[in-house]
Amino acid sequence: MKYAFLLMLIMSFSAYAEDKSVWDGVYTQTQAEAGKAGYERSCISCHADKEGEVAGHGPAPAIIGEEFMYRWTDTSVADLLDVIRQTMPEAAPNSLSGEEYAAITAYVLLLNGFPAGNRVIDPMEREELMMTYIEEAPAL
Numbered sequence: 001m002k003y004a005f006l007l008m009l010i011m012s013f014s015a016y017a018e019d020k021s022v023w024d025g026v027y028t029q030t031q032a033e034a035g036k037a038g039y040e041r042s043c044i045s046c047h048a049d050k051e052g053e054v055a056g057h058g059p060a061p062a063i064i065g066e067e068f069m070y071r072w073t074d075t076s077v078a079d080l081l082d083v084i085r086q087t088m089p090e091a092a093p094n095s096l097s098g099e100e101y102a103a104i105t106a107y108v109l110l111l112n113g114f115p116a117g118n119r120v121i122d123p124m125e126r127e128e129l130m131m132t133y134i135e136e137a138p139a140l
């Protein structure tokens, strides 16, 4: 009896820990605003900041809207942050600080319509970011 209760408690904790998505408010408005400045400095020459727009002259993919969801659904914020840090900006990967990459990632989430909230994308909180999934809007 006692063990059954403990088991339930443990299971509900782990369910809670896994149950995060970009719809839960995983970045703050302030963080995204810091990221906007970084995005305009380092990204906008190749990636637009409006859905359906193409920036620059190169073959940079759109990272807003349908294209974004096609590529990133069921991956995590950690995956997105890693790809941005390890491959972007194209000519100088890994050239910004961890904080700047986190802020730019927050801004990319904002551009994609995911809500701001109370949490901050903290590159040191790897596990949390790995458990925060990029998903379609939850059904109401």
Ligand code: HEC
Binding pocket: 039, 042, 043, 044, 045, 046, 047, 058, 059, 060, 061, 062, 063, 067, 068, 071, 083, 084, 087, 088, 089, 090, 091, 104, 108
């Ligand atoms: C010089 C042009 C250029 C700049 C500047 C640039 N990118 Fe890219 N980006 C590309 C190209 C080209 C690709 C596709 C090839 C690749 O994935 O390496 C790409 C791919 C990506 C992808 C993956 C695409 C996908 O399928 O979702 C993301 C995310 C991304 N860029 C974000 C950024 C961010 C954030 C910045 C600013 C820190 C940035 N890029 C700066 C050219 C650029």
